[in-house]
Amino acid sequence: MRSFVKTLVVILAACGAPTANAAEGAPLGAWRATNDCFLAAFILTEGGHAQAAYLSGEQENKAAWTWDGSTLKITSPTFDLDSFTGRLTNDRVEADYVWHDLDKDMLNRQACVFERFMPLLL
Numbered sequence: 001m002r003s004f005v006k007t008l009v010v011i012l013a014a015c016g017a018p019t020a021n022a023a024e025g026a027p028l029g030a031w032r033a034t035n036d037c038f039l040a041a042f043i044l045t046e047g048g049h050a051q052a053a054y055l056s057g058e059q060e061n062k063a064a065w066t067w068d069g070s071t072l073k074i075t076s077p078t079f080d081l082d083s084f085t086g087r088l089t090n091d092r093v094e095a096d097y098v099w100h101d102l103d104k105d106m107l108n109r110q111a112c113v114f115e116r117f118m119p120l121l122l
Contacts, residue, residue, distance in 0.1 A: 026067040027088050030119050034092075037112035038099050039084065042074065043119075050074050054099075081107065091116065 032041040042052040042063070050063035052074070063076045072093060074084035079100060086095030093114040098107055 024067075025069065025088070027072060027093060030117050031093055031114040032117045034113045034115050035111075037095075037097060037110050037114075038108070039097055039112060041117075042114075044072075044074075052076065086112075086114070 026044070028044045028046065030041065030043050033039060036055075038055050040053050040055050042050055044050050044065050048064050048066065050060075050065045052060040052063050054060075060076045060078050062078065063074055065072060065074045067073075070087060072084075072086040072088065072095070074086075076082050081098075081100035083098045084095055086093040095112045095114065097110045097112045099110070100107055
């Protein structure tokens with residue numbers, strides 16, 4: 001998993017991912033899972049754009065996010081059965097994540113925790 005995250009860091013840094021908080025408390029920037037969440041990491045950028053990387057090695061570059069001041073939602077046009085609903089708690093995102101296992105054609109639910117990280121060029 002560490003090598004996967006390192007690869008992700010290089011990819012996301014090359015995309016110019018921001019790490020600062022936005023006005024009104026939106027959790028912009030890079031976030032990585034601290035547990036074995038299938039969603040390994042995501043980046044939130046201004047304008048509601050998101051990028052995501054999964055433990056399977058798949059990536060989503062056209063995801064969208066919304067923030068209502070307390071709840072973060074991330075949606076994916078590629079993985080339209082997936083759902084992500086999270087709350088910012090003590091500078092962590094605690095999320096309920098539902099993802100569609102394409103191989104087994106079944107939905108999986110996980111409680112995921114994400115921490116901020118700084119993408120670096122290696």
